[in-house]
Amino acid sequence: MAAYFIATIDVEDSKTFDLYRSLNPSLVEAAGGKYLVKGLPLTALEGDDLRSRFVMIEFASEAALERFYNSPEYAALKPLRQRSAKSSIGYVNTDSATSHRTGYQIPRFGDDVVLEPVTSAMPELGPDDLRIQPTLISLNPVDWKIQAGILAALPFAFPYTPGAEGVGIIEAVGTDVVGFRPGQRVMAFSSLVRGGWFANKVDVSASQCALVPDSIPDEQAAAFNVPLLTAHQAIKLHPGAVKRALVIGASGSVGSIATKLLGHIAESVDAICSPGNADHVAALGGNVVTPQEAAEGRYDFVLDAAGGPIIETAYRSLAKGATLVSIVQPVDEERARSASAQAIRYSAQPDGGQLSDLMARHPDLPAPRVAATLPLAEVNTALHLLKYGRVRGKIFLKP
Ligand SMILES: NC(=O)c1ccc[n+]([C@@H]2O[C@H](COP(=O)([O-])OP(=O)(O)OC[C@H]3O[C@@H](n4cnc5c(N)ncnc54)[C@H](OP(=O)(O)O)[C@@H]3O)[C@@H](O)[C@H]2O)c1
Structure with missing residues (x-):
């Protein structure tokens, strides 16, 4: 898998641009990038919207490319290029367009903090993790408690995407994972400091996931984990x-x-x-x-x-x-x-094996009462309802 940084450039002030050109390759190299084409003339065959020089740099992944492009070092250099040339810049991700996630994040704790959607490249999948596309996400009182900072003693890192449990389809499995494969339906209670379910993709330790029997509807699979x-x-x-x-x-x-x-x-x-x-x-x-x-x-x-x-x-x-x-x-x-x-x-601990075992031993568990199912984009409304609504039953989010 790779991501290719692509630029076409018309240089207008060669002295300033040369300064940029003398500094940028070392940044690219330090970020793991490799020049495939370094400012060669571009010959147009059709149309007049191509610029005269072409640059193509290979990065190991979209995340690596974005790390380079958003780094403070490159931010310091960018104005030199912008002053001295007209550029069109973009990238191609050969790992397909599905490697982005939109997660609803908080930048800090506080009753006044709202969750904002942030789209970013998925990080490298951890060797012990499953990458899951949630089909239904279940809210728990702990979600608003975390947002409010009641559990701030735990080692949360910001920005933080809340969400402790849900059900979804495995998109990819880490290199050391056994017993799971892409396409399977899984349920999970994720460790709270990691959270992550309020998103259209979530990485969860495989040890916290359980396969969902076909007979179990999404509502049950999403809402049984934590309780x-x-x-x-x-x-x-x-x-x-x-x-x-x-x-x-x-x-x-x-x-x-x-x-x-x-x-x-x-x-x-x-x-x-x-x-x-x-x-x-x-x-x-x-x-x-x-x-x-x-x-x-x-x-x-x-x-x-x-x-x-x-x-x-x-x-x-x-x-x-x-x-x-x-x-x-x-x-x-x-x-x-x-x-x-x-x-x-007592604070409950995630455990996928225990979850599997309990699901198999207790087929008679009561279906959760459904209080509301909202689109994921309405997560702030859902959290407000959960905290103040005294609703009877579960609130679900649908990505
Ligand atoms: N330590 C852990 O590991 C852990 C794990 C899961 C949950 N929890 C905590 O355990 C508690 C229950 O969790 P849950 O998921 O069962 O919650 P839930 O489904 O929302 O149920 C809470 C119940 O508490 C009663 N209640 C009393 N005052 C309430 C109020 N002001 N607003 C809403 N409900 C009120 C309601 O029953 P009545 O109307 O019948 O009184 C309601 O059915 C929460 O505080 C949660 O944070 C802790």
């Missing part, structure tokens, strides 16, 4: 068997799946949600209770997927030996210990 892994990993933090479980925030994406998974292993699953979601949670197998009805000191596994003051209910409901997992807020480990229990603040 399924979060619910499963949170439940696994409890060392023993779960007899009686309590899910707080049971109507949400994580809470719904946790209610369903706990239904397979626990004798009973009590669930707290707002009254308007009670039917949805009951259909998942949860016994809907109010915070006041949650049994004191009786649950051996409690999931806090809602956050806020309701965690008080969680502490007082812990049985001896119980595990409280909050996926939303810090926990008071000491307080749990004084009730002979443990409390853990």
